Amino acid sequence: RRGKNLTEPQREALETAAGEADRTIQLLQDLLELARTDNGHIHFELDKISLTDLVLEVVDMAQQYSNRSIELDLGDWPVEIKGDRNRLKQVLLNLIDNAVKYSDPDTVITLKLDKESDRVCLQVCDRGEGIPLAHQARIFERFYRVDDARARSTGGTGLGLSIVKTLIEGMGGRVTVVSKLGEGSTFTISLPWY
Incomplete structure (x- = not known):
């Protein structure tokens, strides 16, 4: 006042x-x-949604918020899945936010959309610090942090990736991570086709 x-x-x-x-x-x-x-x-509101359109919407929001360069590799086909639009938006914003926090401002974040026989895979890739192999299996646990000092500086609570995993599994999917120190991390969301 x-x-x-x-x-x-x-x-x-x-x-x-x-x-x-x-x-x-x-x-x-x-x-x-x-x-x-x-x-x-x-509660999940599972409906037929265009994952391609949702990714474009979330990336537009993330670029406005973070001023980061985000590259898209969405393929040439429309991808429709059965999912909860709002929960999936929450998941994508969380993963992009993590990529922004844990990579240098001048590096690009990439989102790739690919299809398998019965599933759709969406990857969020950064070229950041990477996650030590010993920690990769635990990063989806509640309150788990690779580095407490770094988490405090970025404002993390240690719950974001646990929520991501819970929401994706609630929609019949799975989430995994592959990471190398000094090279970055790739989080892959796999969801069933509609």
Whole structure:
């Protein structure tokens, strides 16, 4: 209310408090989402959706938010799946956000869409730090962080990838990661065709 009358230290203190409040709200939303899942109260609105259109929409949002270059390799065919549009959007935004956080600002993030006999695969690839092999099997666990110091600096709660896994599995899919230190990571979402 007194924004124009604040001293610089007061303004900085309020910005810090607002940032912490946002982080707490995100943590509570993540915990609520996981609690719903644990209790079987998570609901999926499974409909026929165009994965191609959804990827284009999410990439447009992510580019506006992050100012990052995102390359698309969507193939020449329309891809339709049975899924929950809002939950899948949440998954993609989370994976792109992680790619942005854990790679240098001048590197490109790539999304690739491919098809297998009975499934559609969507990959989110970055050229970032990579994840040590010993940690790759655990990164989908709740509250697991490869590096606590780095997670604090990026604002992570250690719940994002757990939520990604839960949502994808709830839509009949799976998510995996392949990563090499110093070369980057590729998260692959596999979902059944419509």
